[in-house]
Amino acid sequence: MEERTAPEKEIIRQRVEKLERLRKESKFDPYVIDKWDKEHKLSFVHEHFSHLGPDEMDETATIKTAGRVMTIRKHGRASFAHLEDDSERLQLYFQLNSLGEEEYEWFKRWVDTGDFLGIVGHPFRTKRGELSLLVTDFKLLSKALRPLPEKWHGLKDTEVRYRQRYLDLIANPEVREAFRKRAKIIKTFREVLESHGTLEVETPMLSPIAGGAIARPFITYHNALGINLYLRIATELYLKRLVVGMYERVYEIGKNFRNEGIDSMHNPEFTAMEVYWAYANYEDMMNLTEEIIVACADAMGSRQLPYGDYMINYEPPFRRAAMVELVKEHCGIDFLTVTDEEARKLAKEGGLEVKGDESRLLIMTEFFDNFVEDKLIQPTFVLGYPVEVSPLAKRDPDNPDFTRRFELFICGAEVANAFSELNDPLDQKERFLDQLRKKEAGDEEAHAFDEDYIVALEHGLPPTGGLGIGIDRLTMFLTNSSSIRDVILFPTMRPKE
């Protein structure tokens, strides 16, 4: 049988062989070094030596830096390379005269693109005008055995980009930038919340009941306890227990898990922020939402940010409109003046599925979901959600069919959900029971009945405003990303084979 070598293996074989020769011939092992005193980021050179003119060098300045070799251009007795670190890219100039023959030949012989180099050198600008370092000393800090993605076109294959994100990050600097922005957004959340004296807490991801939202949970099993546990779908019920427990302002930023479909707006695990303030209501939460999002926009550098074909204006105040008004505006129907029966008829005419027992307000939310939501491009607070679709929100005392609740829509998608929290234990129990009945009637996604939470409410929850913001989605809109996978480093993927 003829032995065949796969080409990829062949490249790696060559590199491994080279590594072995390097170890043997020059008594040097690139994987032995465990420290390099990197004194300067590459951006330091750009920041401090941009004033150098063509062919001008600052020999009094010695830069000690390190990074990954991205390109090499060898020219006999002088060579150029580009070094990249997490701040910048900078050209290196290796010259026989300044390095000495032995060192220079060593570089040409052993250094490949993808390798990590420690560099000592003087800043200068080439005749052609590129800021560079004249290398006076260098050390090979680590070797790459696989080739870098193509340098000109970058890495485009979406599947590889998501599965091997590190390659995406190496090849596409704008991707690195997007995740820096994500970190900035989360930092901004913390700064705003802390500035209002809000305490960051952590609540269970594993719990016997997955409550606080409508979603199918992931189920897992704990061996020692011998019970099923659910991965959380929201942090809501635990955070409100903490307000019962005398923390007046708490928030949590963390992962939620929902066992549902995957598309450009949904990942099975996603990051949400939830915050609860005692003695505050949903209007305070609206102001807080605005404050956080405006601060995030500012952190991105502008209150006008593009998303696809749209320019989104994050200048406050955001529009605030009742759902009834928005449905009237977009559909021409005033659901306050129709009967349940008329509403169902209108729904049928509008092409919506009707079972026959829906209230006019439930139909209204259907109209909203189907015909209004995706039209809300500019940041819009939608107020006045019916009680039926808001089992954890306080009723509006002037209008008991509605709750003191809002959702914020940006680019046609829900970004925030908030309400004056229902703190009446008896009402809450009734609404849970109502959800239970829905579940028994076959609604897989009705809220779970959480007896322990009712007990907590019975001990007294102060009037409380609560808010949840989907950080991935907000990050998408602030970074002009068309898919949630572009703002999650390692999105959920089906394993290959």
Next chain:
RNA sequence: GGGCCGUUAGCUCAGGUGGCAGAGCACCGGACUUUUAAUCCGGGAGUCGCAGGUUCGAAUCCUGCACGGCUCACCA
């Protein structure tokens, strides 16, 4: 779940009507002391996503499957 599209060298991509598997980058060897998608000369590199079918002959046509993308539906 439905529809459409994609899968060819490590990467980016060509390969009308079926007829010897290609280019650039990357890699290996050589020349070159200011290049920057360096250039020039030479070389190696492929289970054409997988499986089956049609055919003298399939990267190409047909069927199924896998993975991915877009989209619709469903869903927060």
